[in-house]
Amino acid sequence: MARLNNDFLTHFYYGVRDGYLERVQGEKKPLPEVFLGLTRNNPVVITCDENFTPNGAVKSVGFHLKEELLEEAIKAYDEFLNWRWGKIKEAMGSEYEGEGWLYSPHPDFIVGGLKHALKHIYLSKEEAEKKVDFERLGTLEGFYKRTWGNIQQNKKVAIVYYYPPGTHFQVNCTVEIQKSGYIRDFINRAACLAHGDNPAKWPTRTAYIFHVEEVIDKSVYP
Numbered sequence: 001m002a003r004l005n006n007d008f009l010t011h012f013y014y015g016v017r018d019g020y021l022e023r024v025q026g027e028k029k030p031l032p033e034v035f036l037g038l039t040r041n042n043p044v045v046i047t048c049d050e051n052f053t054p055n056g057a058v059k060s061v062g063f064h065l066k067e068e069l070l071e072e073a074i075k076a077y078d079e080f081l082n083w084r085w086g087k088i089k090e091a092m093g094s095e096y097e098g099e100g101w102l103y104s105p106h107p108d109f110i111v112g113g114l115k116h117a118l119k120h121i122y123l124s125k126e127e128a129e130k131k132v133d134f135e136r137l138g139t140l141e142g143f144y145k146r147t148w149g150n151i152q153q154n155k156k157v158a159i160v161y162y163y164p165p166g167t168h169f170q171v172n173c174t175v176e177i178q179k180s181g182y183i184r185d186f187i188n189r190a191a192c193l194a195h196g197d198n199p200a201k202w203p204t205r206t207a208y209i210f211h212v213e214e215v216i217d218k219s220v221y222p
Contacts, residue, residue, distance in 0.1 A: 047150035098198030166220035
């Protein structure tokens with residue numbers, strides 16, 4: 001295994017953190033800039049089947065804590081998610097059960113989720129070096145189509161990150177499918193934190209754990 005290097009983390013970990021800090025401090029960016037920022041944690045995951053036929057899919061790929069910290073973090077996430085879901089129900093009506101898993105039905109509660117992420121996963125450099133597992137990344141399987149089929153045949157994955165105009169990294173990985181366990185549970189909760197919907201819809205989603213093997217800087221710098 002390899003480790004995500006500092007150049008990569010500057011853009012795609014600490015860059016995400018800076019965006020969250022701006023948002024919770026009340027800075028209002030134009031909508032195109034908000035969407036541009038989302039490219040930092042929505043790379044293209046490239047897989048191939050046994051015949052090396054490729055498939056690329058944009059996925060939300062995130063970080064997780066070191067294993068010894070996961071159980072405590074999951075408890076904190078559950079406490080927050082259940083509290084927020086109660087507030088969403090109050091706002092949307094007692095009969096509301098959620099509208100799916102892609103986007104928050106009530107954006108007023110997104111900032112609270114960002115504050116929680118800043119406390120538990122997007123940390124200062126000193127704290128992140130102690131707590132965050134920078135040798136693995138993770139995402140959830142949403143549709144069980146081409147990415148899922150390819151990974152059954154070929155465990156090698158390339159994750160392509162691009163932040164305009166010229167920041168571009170490729171992270172080569174071996175993927176592990178996880179249907180249970182603390183890492184899978186944490187990734188599920190981190191996704192629910194971001195999307196703001198009913199936490200009861202998330203617990204059993206399959207996770208991909210990407211074990212980092214190589215980080216290639218393909219950026220165009222001045």
